[in-house]
Amino acid sequence: MTDHYVVQHDRLDDQPLSVAIVDAVATFCDEEITELEPLHYTINTDALERLFEPRAEGVRSDGSVVFEYNGCLVTVDADGEIRVEEA
Structure with missing residues (x-):
């Protein structure tokens, strides 16, 4: 597994x-x-979907959410980047 x-x-x-996450x-x-x-x-x-969905004035350009899932640390950025690493 990569880092x-x-x-x-x-x-x-x-x-x-x-x-996508x-x-x-x-x-x-x-x-x-499925596992x-x-x-x-x-x-x-x-x-989570509502936080990052496009809005009337365009897409959100800043902010992020970080949480643990399946033993991983997941970071979702407003620009659409999803980063997964070991927790």
Whole structure:
């Protein structure tokens, strides 16, 4: 396992942010998505989606959320970057 994994999520894409996070963690941990605990057990996924969704004045340009999930530290930045590393 590498020390971290970074992926860029396109906030204007149809893929929900929560799906991109689970996919990134599964890739980092070399596990199937179905082997992971549901993300909503760890964080309010609806609130997370609303926090970073495009707004009337455009996409959010700053801020981040950091939380632990599946033994990993996950950082989601307003620019769409998802960073996964060991907790």
